[in-house]
Amino acid sequence: MSIIASISADVLKSAQQQIQQDLTQALDAFALPEPLKGAVYHAVMLGGKRVRPALCYATAALQPHRHVAAVRRAAVAVELIHCYSLAHDDLPCMDNDSLRRGQPTCHVAFGEDTALLAGDVLQSMAYEVLGSRLFDTGVAIESGIVLKQMQILATASSKMVCGQVLDLQAEGKKVNQEALENIHRNKTGALIQAAIMMAAVTIFKGTDPAIPQLRQFGQSIGLAFQVQDDILDVTAETEVLGKTAGKDLEVEKSTYPALLGLDAAQAYAQQLHDQALQALSYFGEDAQQLHAITQFLLARQH
Amino acid sequence: MSIIASISADVLKSAQQQIQQDLTQALDAFALPEPLKGAVYHAVMLGGKRVRPALCYATAALQPHRHVAAVRRAAVAVELIHCYSLAHDDLPCMDNDSLRRGQPTCHVAFGEDTALLAGDVLQSMAYEVLGSRLFDTGVAIESGIVLKQMQILATASSKMVCGQVLDLQAEGKKVNQEALENIHRNKTGALIQAAIMMAAVTIFKGTDPAIPQLRQFGQSIGLAFQVQDDILDVTAETEVLGKTAGKDLEVEKSTYPALLGLDAAQAYAQQLHDQALQALSYFGEDAQQLHAITQFLLARQH
Numbered sequence: 001m002s003i004i005a006s007i008s009a010d011v012l013k014s015a016q017q018q019i020q021q022d023l024t025q026a027l028d029a030f031a032l033p034e035p036l037k038g039a040v041y042h043a044v045m046l047g048g049k050r051v052r053p054a055l056c057y058a059t060a061a062l063q064p065h066r067h068v069a070a071v072r073r074a075a076v077a078v079e080l081i082h083c084y085s086l087a088h089d090d091l092p093c094m095d096n097d098s099l100r101r102g103q104p105t106c107h108v109a110f111g112e113d114t115a116l117l118a119g120d121v122l123q124s125m126a127y128e129v130l131g132s133r134l135f136d137t138g139v140a141i142e143s144g145i146v147l148k149q150m151q152i153l154a155t156a157s158s159k160m161v162c163g164q165v166l167d168l169q170a171e172g173k174k175v176n177q178e179a180l181e182n183i184h185r186n187k188t189g190a191l192i193q194a195a196i197m198m199a200a201v202t203i204f205k206g207t208d209p210a211i212p213q214l215r216q217f218g219q220s221i222g223l224a225f226q227v228q229d230d231i232l233d234v235t236a237e238t239e240v241l242g243k244t245a246g247k248d249l250e251v252e253k254s255t256y257p258a259l260l261g262l263d264a265a266q267a268y269a270q271q272l273h274d275q276a277l278q279a280l281s282y283f284g285e286d287a288q289q290l291h292a293i294t295q296f297l298l299a300r301q302h
Numbered sequence: 303m304s305i306i307a308s309i310s311a312d313v314l315k316s317a318q319q320q321i322q323q324d325l326t327q328a329l330d331a332f333a334l335p336e337p338l339k340g341a342v343y344h345a346v347m348l349g350g351k352r353v354r355p356a357l358c359y360a361t362a363a364l365q366p367h368r369h370v371a372a373v374r375r376a377a378v379a380v381e382l383i384h385c386y387s388l389a390h391d392d393l394p395c396m397d398n399d400s401l402r403r404g405q406p407t408c409h410v411a412f413g414e415d416t417a418l419l420a421g422d423v424l425q426s427m428a429y430e431v432l433g434s435r436l437f438d439t440g441v442a443i444e445s446g447i448v449l450k451q452m453q454i455l456a457t458a459s460s461k462m463v464c465g466q467v468l469d470l471q472a473e474g475k476k477v478n479q480e481a482l483e484n485i486h487r488n489k490t491g492a493l494i495q496a497a498i499m500m501a502a503v504t505i506f507k508g509t510d511p512a513i514p515q516l517r518q519f520g521q522s523i524g525l526a527f528q529v530q531d532d533i534l535d536v537t538a539e540t541e542v543l544g545k546t547a548g549k550d551l552e553v554e555k556s557t558y559p560a561l562l563g564l565d566a567a568q569a570y571a572q573q574l575h576d577q578a579l580q581a582l583s584y585f586g587e588d589a590q591q592l593h594a595i596t597q598f599l600l601a602r603q604h
Contacts, residue, residue: 032464153429
């Protein structure tokens, strides 16, 4: 393992431990009736790469700040939104997937009605967490910052649904690269960018030139993530992927490998990563963690 | 028509016109792709009594204030949450209803996948609206108030889902009155109370004694609404109700008439209304609009 890969693994592992702990604490703070509680824990606690919280933490690490609790709440909130979207995506009327992260999907384990409601409640729980005092140790955060976090999260969540609709509309059709990018900027990119921007508005003032740099970074890394996902759907085995491989091809989804060919898709992923790193160069050494995650995302096999 | 009934009808009609106009303006501000856009408009614009926005406006009318735009946003947000819940409740994996407000339900008109996504996006749109500058004419509202609105809405939305789960769990079982009230305080009561409290925190300081009075009013009227709903399911015709009558009995739902008998259920509805009016007595003449709506809710036939 190269030194860079090893740093990436450490940053990711540390973020994963943090978010696992914080998600547990957050979920435990809710009084949910069974079987909803079981379904919510199932949807949230199975694991996954936790890329969004990791990006949230790594962005907050760009400078020393006193808003640790607010960043931790943002990371939990964005992951809850991500988990709600997965629970709903897997439903029979959507992708009808039975396997997620190597485990039965939420509706397979808990029934369709409970999986639907688990997704629904995860969405409102995200805003409850954001507006709570969870993880606070003293200094309360200004309301204006929480409000900005909420706006970013809500806008990205709506975009995510729009992207999902555009994606369903494109099934079985041949779309061009511009249309495909529009799908992915909404479907996946928006929430990844939100994870970064929720931290950004917490630690930087609205007028700070860091903000547009991070927005650019978020855009590039968000799209790069999806291109890589498309590539892995072609190249990886179901076992490694933890979800059904080759699924995109089967339902005639438009993907980057299908559109550009595998080699060109890989080159495009590399190009987007270079763009992401370019945006980070503004921060110099301070962006070490964001660098590490960017590196990990390009190298990932699942 | 008695004078009181006529005032009630006027207050309701005026609220309905206002919310119809504001919902249109709010939805038009979003760029949604088809068929999501069609499904969202279908779910939202079909009408309905608009009880929650009416309660929101009537609460804000308790005193002169300068936060008209924030109250209008709150009314839109709470109605979007209500509409999302209806779209999801009607889905085949839930109540499997094909008729709502005398029209085909969202999934009948647009397909299950689109109805699911319409519900999902309506939830995030509610928070987008809340955090927006929609309807603003000048004075921006303090972030702290919007944050409180968000907390109230998110908590009520989570409770609504919990109530839904408790309700499903109770089907075919005999539950006692305490359990039934717990279901309804969550499933219906929480969001009705939220409509009132979102306006309350906008126009009153947190320490104002008006706040607990309105919380009490919201609790009583929320439960009264559901008791009345149960009664109408037994007594009304499908045509008047705009949704399938007798449905509760069919799926062996626990209801107040089933638990207490029809007469006792009607007496209980009256008692809850009296409690609601008692809480309003604190406001004297200022609560005229809230009185009128309370009156309407007890007398309603659908």
